[in-house]
Amino acid sequence: MTIKRILFVDDDALVLAGLRNVLYRERSRWEMVFALGGEAALVELARGSFDVVVSDMRMPGIDGLTLLEHVRTMSPTTARIMLSGSADQHEVDRATAAVDILLGKPCDARTLRETLERFTART
């Protein structure tokens, strides 16, 4: 079994830390990279390829939607997951079209883990 690479993007370090914590047990099967914001994510994406990208929607600078659009262009096989706490229906509609799945914040660890399992198994 190859180790899958997953990139987590959020402008909030606490969210990233929480995700790192909650998925700590999966470190043996998933190589997880945490990027603070869209720009950092682009740096990581340039450095290596990922099987799954999980991004927040609203971020200063490059927002989640732009980032995932970029991912789709650069690496069509990469699964794109949006993890958003937004309640704006308009934003949600746009996101739904651009991503493979939209997860609402707060998303509990089990749902997140199961979703990631589904998408890592696919690739």
Add this chain to the structure above:
Amino acid sequence: MRPVNPPLKSCIGRSLRRADSEAEPSEPSTPRREVIFREMTDRYQRETDRLFGKLLVAQWLFAVVLALVISPWSYTGEARELHVHVKVALGFGALMNALPLTLIWLRPGWWGTRHAIAVVQMMWSAMLIMISGGRIETHFHIFASLAFLAIYRDWKILLTATLVVSIDHLARGLWWPESVYGVANPEWWRFLEHASWIACEDAVLIYACIRGVKDVQRAATREARLERTNTIVERKVADRTVALQLAVERYRELVEGSAAIPFELEVRTLRIHYIAPQAARLFDCSPNELTDNLFASSLHPDDEPLVRSAMQAFARGEPKHDLIEFRMTTSAGRHLHARTMVSSCLGGRIRGIILDVTRQKKLESDLQQAQKLESVGRLAAGVAHEINTPVQFVNDSVQFVRDSMTDLMGIVQKQQAVVAEVLAANPSAHVARAASDAVATADLPYLSEEIPRALERAVHGLDRVAVIVRSMKVFAHPGGELAEVDLNTAIASTLTVARHEYRYVADVETSFGDVPRIVGYAGELNQVILNVLINAAHAIGDRVNGSSERGLITVSTARDGDAVLVSISDTGGGIPDHVRERVFDPFFTTKQVGRGTGQGLAIARAVIVEKHHGTLTFESKVGVGTTFHIRIPIDSRVSQTEHAA
């Protein structure tokens, strides 16, 4: 833009002007003037006829008396008899008078009558002259008679009279001059002298007659003009009366047909001096039941002092107290909001109008509610996002700690075993002793039991936060598409979902009517039904708490015109009066902290009223239970269009 209804004053002004133009002034018609002239002349000549009637009789009596005095007897030898003059005066006088008197009696005012009178009058002159033996002084009777006849103002009879006199003078002058001139052989010019005197008088009298007729004609013209003026005035008066009645009627319609009810009250006692009859509708009574204490007795007791003090302040001359709002309860028990606008105060009596503003109040409160919901919605969108992010990482962190704790406790237990082994081998091994003491101080068994529980509570708490935020999102984003919704199915599935909420406290009875599908937002309608059901379950739960009793939730659907009515009843404790008005307020709850978010019914109302253009109402009796009625138009898009139209 031109006002639809012109002001009353200008209306009246216009209708009056119209009346004026209808009563166009016109000259008195010529026929009317002549009719009056003829009437006046006729009346006058009849009177004159009667006058002559009396005169003729008087002359006859005078002639008889005169004859008796001057030459009563004639003698033929010894025998004496009444003189021929007496006989003539008596018999011939009566004979002469017969025709004119008959005519005066039968045909008064006829031209023939007065000509007959003229003829006979002149014959009387002739006879008197004859009886007096041709005395020249008796000839004055002719002049007097002519003057008398001139009273008729008809110069033609003067000619008739002159003709009679002339014939008489001429005939008798020829054959019996003594009886005319008093001498047997008068001078040849004697007749001419008499005739010229007569002619002179005739000329004067004819002139007088013509003048008299002209006077009468002028009088007739004046009379006709007066008549016409009177007619015009009368018509004007009639027109004005009608206009006035119309104006009064219009005022009455305005005043009594208006929703604003004029009144006059005694400031001190609030007794009604006057109130327009349409007040009956306000007070739920008939117009003759409008008693003088109705106002005071209908006032809401809490508002009475306010009304009194405001009216008294206005009466003292504080005009800002002219607008007073208060609540009322009618004799029929109807609650309403009223507003008075007082306009004047005179002698302790206050005048103004009273308006039923219940509907307006309701609309205002609805609008306020809608605005509140809107602002909550805007707030919710922002707040939801702000809360969700920390919830995400707090949740993650707590879960991580919880998971890690299992590992950690495993390690601690293993190390405990090591410490125990070391101490058993070497009780003086002080590092192991210290470790053992630390475990005892920290009360490891307690920690190992309580830390997972504490974390469990934290996770539970976070779940609850997530629920609240999710419910707030309903305000923020409507979501979903309009679709046909089978309410019976929707209710059935919601009952299944909400089963855990009510199964321990209540049974559910359903009565599904044959209702059409409605067009609406299925997800949100489910949410509404769920919220109401949860409230019902909580209400029952509060009531049966700790006992073995069970409550009942009844859910029914029925068609109601162009809408479907869903009724959800519970046998809970009912909604106390003092909270009824706040039931639909967002974040208002009577539930214990943690049990309700205070949004269930606010959301329900937003969904039903704003999105489906339906109504959400309830009836509740403390100690008996509450029924919520959800009325949803079959096609809210139709009713929305109607609202807009």
